[in-house]
Amino acid sequence: MTERLYYADSYLRSFRAQVVEAAAGGLTVYLDRTAFYPASGGQPADTGSIAGSAVLDVVDEGERIAHRLSAPLAAGVADCAIDWERRFDHMQQHSGQHLLSAVFEELFALHTVSFHLGADSATIDLEGGAVEPHTVRETERRANAVVFENRPLSVEFEDRAVASGLRKASDREGTLRIVGIAGLDRSACGGTHVHSTGEIGPVFIRKIEKVRNTTRVEFVCGGRAVRRARADFEALSVAAQLFSVSVDDLPAVAAAHLESARADDKARRKLELELAAFQGRELYAATAPDADGLRRHTRRLERGGLEQLRALAQSFTAQPKSMFVAALNDPPSVLLAASADSGIDAGKLLKTALAEAGGRGGGSARIAQGSVANRELLDRVLEKL
Numbered sequence: 463m464t465e466r467l468y469y470a471d472s473y474l475r476s477f478r479a480q481v482v483e484a485a486a487g488g489l490t491v492y493l494d495r496t497a498f499y500p501a502s503g504g505q506p507a508d509t510g511s512i513a514g515s516a517v518l519d520v521v522d523e524g525e526r527i528a529h530r531l532s533a534p535l536a537a538g539v540a541d542c543a544i545d546w547e548r549r550f551d552h553m554q555q556h557s558g559q560h561l562l563s564a565v566f567e568e569l570f571a572l573h574t575v576s577f578h579l580g581a582d583s584a585t586i587d588l589e590g591g592a593v594e595p596h597t598v599r600e601t602e603r604r605a606n607a608v609v610f611e612n613r614p615l616s617v618e619f620e621d622r623a624v625a626s627g628l629r630k631a632s633d634r635e636g637t638l639r640i641v642g643i644a645g646l647d648r649s650a651c652g653g654t655h656v657h658s659t660g661e662i663g664p665v666f667i668r669k670i671e672k673v674r675n676t677t678r679v680e681f682v683c684g685g686r687a688v689r690r691a692r693a694d695f696e697a698l699s700v701a702a703q704l705f706s707v708s709v710d711d712l713p714a715v716a717a718a719h720l721e722s723a724r725a726d727d728k729a730r731r732k733l734e735l736e737l738a739a740f741q742g743r744e745l746y747a748a749t750a751p752d753a754d755g756l757r758r759h760t761r762r763l764e765r766g767g768l769e770q771l772r773a774l775a776q777s778f779t780a781q782p783k784s785m786f787v788a789a790l791n792d793p794p795s796v797l798l799a800a801s802a803d804s805g806i807d808a809g810k811l812l813k814t815a816l817a818e819a820g821g822r823g824g825g826s827a828r829i830a831q832g833s834v835a836n837r838e839l840l841d842r843v844l845e846k847l
């Protein structure tokens with residue numbers, strides 16, 4: 463049975479232990495005692511080194527803890543070191559989670575049903591009602607106030623039968639390890655925690671999302687919160703500089719710019735249609751009728767959208783005895799428009815031409831469009847039209 467040093471001292475970062483068994487060709491080792499935390503209760507496993515071999519994963523096998531290594535080791539005495547930066551970050555997030563869960567419970571009777579600690583942020587899932595913006599602000603304010611009060615955290619071992627006042631009933635039998643925040647919380651937990659709430663550092667709630675019948679609350683604490691705030695500030699500063707305003711004025715100014723851009727876009731589209739109508743009429747006037755009295759015009763562009771040419775085609779064929787073919791090489795597509803008195807059914811004619819080229823499309827008697835697989839097939843469709 464492995465002695466779990468992290469249960470008693472979560473600040474132990476280097477220790478000497480005996481490799482009592484080396485399995486999997488020496489790549490999995492068992493120690494007589496370990497400070498390496500195995501993935502459990504939402505907190506990821508520690509990394510670090512055992513006798514110079516990197517620890518890739520730590521697995522709780524019940525009685526014993528398995529350490530998976532990058533290079534094989536044999537039995538013997540080993541000096542071990544935990545990646546302290548990573549571990550302390552986990553302690554800040556995990557203690558921060560207990561604090562946040564306790565405050566959500568205390569202020570809003572929202573129960574934490576699960577906890578996940580990821581590489582960039584951590585989440586808790588809450589049951590018991592909706593999480594409104596004011597709920598988030600109030601919880602965050604209260605949690606940070608408890609951080610400023612620098613309350614002690616404690617670890618006590620109590621028998622389940624007599625342990626009382628737990629935030630969440632434990633399904634474990636026998637002795638419970640109870641992590642407490644003075645005057646606020648008692649939770650059964652095997653995780654590694656800081657000594658006092660001040661070490662959690664700033665607590666910052668971020669995204670809120672509905673996940674089935676729970677609300678998932680994303681948060682960052684300590685060093686993560688500072689890094690996140692720095693990244694947010696730098697992103698906001700870049701955006702504010704683009705608009706030549708202060709960060710505080712950014713939302714209002716960005717909204718005004720967006721609204722103005724939408725109005726400009728609408729006006730531009732209206733002008734484009736007016737211009738297309740004008741160009742269509744001009745083009746019609748400049749096009750001589752063929753022997754059958756029909757004015758024909760074909761416009762082929764390398765790339766773009768057929769929509770650009772649709773207004774021109776409609777304007778051209780709004781004049782009598784006319785047909786207009788528009789084509790794009792990329793993506794290979796074609797549009798056919800015909801005046802009402804042209805004797806041409808654009809939809810039927812285009813469908814026939816497309817069918818021979820294995821293309822798809824259709825439309826009304828006045829205007830139709832379609833697409834083919836490649837440029838050579840487009841040539842065949844245009845020839846047919």
Ligand SMILES: [Zn+2]
Nearest residue numbers: 503651652653
């Ligand atoms: Zn916990």
